[in-house]
Every structure is written in structure tokens, then in C-alpha cells.
Amino acid sequence: MDSYSGILRLSDEQDKSAELYDVYQQRLTMFITSTVEVNLRKKRASYGSDSREFLQEYCSQWKKFTIYVFTLKKQFDYLDRYFLKNAG
16 A cells, blocks of 8 residues: 555545644654754854855755655645645
């Protein structure tokens, strides 16, 4: 079973949309704080005022983040289309 089908089934059959959306938000926050932020702080500490190196690392982290978000979005696409629309 793929992730999308599992999320679809949990949302529709077991009414777990709100819990799944919380997991979605937690994953994004965790990735930002444990990966992106840590690597940017390391780069800033090691290169000091060399802004070019920092900006290169920032671009690298941004690329990784967009790939991560794209992957999660494909898995949680159902929540984006239905849960958020009906939650308000």
C-alpha cells in the first residue's frame, strides 16, 4: 500500500484527518529545525562574515527543503484538497 492510499483510508474511513494534518505540520517543523536551521548555523559559525558561503549553504538547504515538501505534499495531497477546505 502506498502512503497516499493509507492517508486516504485513514482520513475517510477512520476520520483521522486532523491528526494526520498535525503529523504533516510536525514533519515540516522537524525538518526545518533539525536539518535546515542546524546546517545554516554551522555554516555561519564556520565562515563567520563570509556571506557568499552562507548564501550558498542557504540555497542548498532551500533546495533540500523544497524536495522534502514536494515529497510530503504528494503523500498528503488529499489533506490539502479536502481537510483544509472543510476544516474552516
